[in-house]
Amino acid sequence: MGRWQPDARGRLARAALELYVERGFDRTSVAEIAERAGLTERTFFRHYADKREVLFAGSSELRDVLANAVEQAPASATPMDAVAAALEAAAAVLEARQEHARQRQSVIDANSELQERELIKLASLSATLSDALRQRGVDEASAGLAAEVGIAVFKFAFRRWVDRTEDKELAQFIRESMADLRAATADR
Template sequence: MGRWQPDARGRLERAALELYVERGFERTSVAEIAERAGLTERTFFRHYADKREVLFAGSSVLQEALVGAVAGAPESVTALDAVAAALGAAAAVLQERQEHARRRQSVIDANTELQERELIKLASLSTALAGALRQRGVDDASAGLAAEVGIAIFKIAFRLWVDRTDDRELSEFIGQSFAGLKAVTADG
């Protein structure tokens, strides 16, 4: 594949994930990723700061979906309902890339450094959600709590989804996780 061909970023992402699954994250070099993608190391570093970031580059798309859904939620809904709408938007983004998400998660699960980076990504998403809720007039404490609860629900639903053996979609796991939250917080 020639270096002039389009979608260098996508080619690098696919090559990196293939190599990480085949060889492991630690045993894969930037040079090998670039070679598999038919590109140079220099091109790699134009798109990514390091080989970890290939796995986390989609975070901005996810964050935009979350924040956009909170901003677009009707004014009458509660903070948690706005977060539920945001998680629904995130599910729509991820559903199209389920196999990629599974493979990516298997690489992250096998590496402590990547697990740490994943937690940082989730914390950033929570911060962005809380900011979007504050923009809606939600007080700081409530915005932070709703955002953290939303990310906890997302983490649980995402894990169930990537580990699933049936045909359910991520949005169904998110709904199930919200129902579980309501059950554990119900009076009685």
């Protein structure tokens, strides 16, 4: 066992994703993940509550990025402009991890329990955006609506990015999706 090697958490995450892609989430055990990573099950549980959490461990970092970006948006920014800035900040974090994101999404798409957990994560991100907007003085209804619409834009852009429908960065997909939204809601 390579217990003395650094980055146990990262090794566990990589091993889990590899096994989930190879065997499927349901057919992969914590013991197999730990073995692939060269660690023990006990070490696994020091880093993750269960095998689902390996796929959702970055959620708190993403919430922080979103909240900070909304907070740092110019005072003149509309709620949707602040949300757009937050989504682009999140895209910058995710961009270097496209292959990981693609594999992670394929595992989630293949498992209804994980799809439910992903929806919970997205609801948490929406709540973070809404809270950050309210901190800027946006009323509750407008903050909630802007946050929910922002997450819908993010989901649409993220899917196009992980599906590799076009060779673009996630931020570009987000900008295009925001522009499409504005066009769809413009008075004609």
